[in-house]
Amino acid sequence: MAQRGRPRTFDRDAAVTSAMHLFWEHGFESTSLSQLKAAMGEGISAPSFYAAFESKEALYKEALERYMAIYGNLTRSLHDTSVPPREGVFLALQRSAKMQTESGHPKGCMVALGVVGAASTGSEAVTQLLREVRSRTRAGFRACVERGIKSGELRDTTDPASLAIAFDSFFQGLSVLARDRVRHAVIEKAVTEAMGMWDAATDRATPAR
Known part of the structure; x- marks a missing residue:
């Protein structure tokens, strides 16, 4: 048998x-x-x-663990203290924008897009997993801002939480743009514009990248 x-x-x-x-x-x-x-x-x-x-x-x-093992390192610059804080933010946004618009896999970010796809009470465990990953990214943005303040690059009146959330909001929004098939070249220019939020908190002009 x-x-x-x-x-x-x-x-x-x-x-x-x-x-x-x-x-x-x-x-x-x-x-x-x-x-x-x-x-x-x-x-x-x-x-x-x-x-x-x-x-x-x-x-x-x-x-999700497989996704993070492959693509999670795109935001490693947020947590790498050997990278200047402004560059850490820029690299995280730039690398993520590139990955999310590439071919060979679904567009966007699995973590950001999972917010809507795991919203029911029956999938609270999944929602918590995604929340933890997003919280770590948000904490990375804040760590960069705090390092910028400590080094004197950013004004000491800068609100770390607000600026970190502003960058994180832009980061999460990349997924929608990628799903809408906005070209990478356009999003890349938007990343440069977004870095203006950092430059606006400095006492000197910082060359845009």
């Missing part, structure tokens, strides 16, 4: 990558089990799916 269960063609690593792209494109709530199973290869059953990943939420967590 033939054994039932996971098909021979099942590749768990590839399955997580496929799930990452589906969740990235459609969000947590809108990605169905049937879509996930179809992306993992013909023949995988619901029992096999749950045996491999336990739940849709657990798979989302693993897919």
